[in-house]
Amino acid sequence: MSFMKLKAISTLLTMINFINNNNKKSGQWWQSLHRTMLRGVLGKTFRLIGYTIQYGCIAHCAFEYVGGVLMCxxxxxxxxxxxxxxxxxxxxxxxxxxxxxxxxxxxxxxxxxxxxxxxxxxxxxxxxxxxxxxxxxxxxxxxxxxxxxxxxxxxxxxxxxxxxxxxxxxxxxxxxxxxxxxxxx
Structure with a gap:
């Protein structure tokens, strides 16, 4: 094989490798973004549930032990x-x-x-x-x-x-x- 053919094959392999690496990085970036968004949504949801339970307990204790408004x-x-x-x-x-x-x-x-x-x-x-x-x-x-x-x-x-x-x-x-x-x- 000639030097030119080897150079062309080498360049082609380099381009294929570059495309594969970018696709992997692109997929990893997308997966990372997806995980980050999922963590954010789940984190906010669990925080909301936690605050709801916390304030519900506080309200229950306030109405049970301190007092409240009633209609006779x-x-x-x-x-x-x-x-x-x-x-x-x-x-x-x-x-x-x-x-x-x-x-x-x-x-x-x-x-x-x-x-x-x-x-x-x-x-x-x-x-x-x-x-x-x-x-x-x-x-x-x-x-x-x-x-x-x-x-x-x-x-x-x-x-x-x-x-x-x-x-x-x-x-x-x-x-x-x-x-x-x-x-x-």
């Missing part, structure tokens, strides 16, 4: 709290046994645990309560046992309360109302 429904607390009034309830009092006579509290209903009731604390554990039945024919004394409270609505003629289901376990109290936001009328 029903006529049992009229005229103090009207139907559909919005109130702030704090939950710290129940955790530190700070509930006192006269406080308006939110509690789980003893007859329907899925619903809440809004009532006034009339008696604490150890108190002797004079109860009136709705017909006012019978007056009797009830004692509030340890770990319980006696709850009644302000509208006695239209309230289902401790006069019907007896003393409420302290553990059913969810919070104490301290501020009424929205007034009916």
């Amino acid at each position: 429904s029903g006529p049992s607390m009229e005229p103090t709290i009207q139907n559909s009034d919005i109130v702030f309830a704090e939950n710290l009092s129940r955790h530190f046994y700070g509930i006192q006579r006269g406080d308006i509290v939110i509690a789980k209903s003893p007859s329907d645990p899925k619903s809440n009731i809004c009532k006034r604390v009339i008696g604490l554990e150890g108190d002797k309560i004079l109860t009136n039945s709705p017909s006012d024919f019978f007056k009797s004394h009830s004692y509030v046992p340890t770990g319980h409270v006696w709850l009644e609505g302000d509208n006695l003629q239209n309230s289902t309360d401790s006069r019907y289901y007896g003393p409420i376990p302290y553990g059913l109290i969810r919070g104490r109302i301290f501020f009424k936001v929205l007034f009916s009328g």
Whole structure:
């Protein structure tokens, strides 16, 4: 073979090698870009999920242990709290046994645990309560046992309360109302 043919073959091989190397680099660059974009999207997605879980936990703890906004429904607390009034309830009092006579509290209903009731604390554990039945024919004394409270609505003629289901376990109290936001009328 002549020198010129060898030179041409060498040049051709060099060009093929150059094209192959560039294609590999181009493919590697594309794969690198694809991996970087995928990492970015996955990273942002996982960060968003992490923040959502984190803030969800913070909100749950705030509503469970600090307090929240509630809407009271029903006529049992009229005229103090009207139907559909919005109130702030704090939950710290129940955790530190700070509930006192006269406080308006939110509690789980003893007859329907899925619903809440809004009532006034009339008696604490150890108190002797004079109860009136709705017909006012019978007056009797009830004692509030340890770990319980006696709850009644302000509208006695239209309230289902401790006069019907007896003393409420302290553990059913969810919070104490301290501020009424929205007034009916």
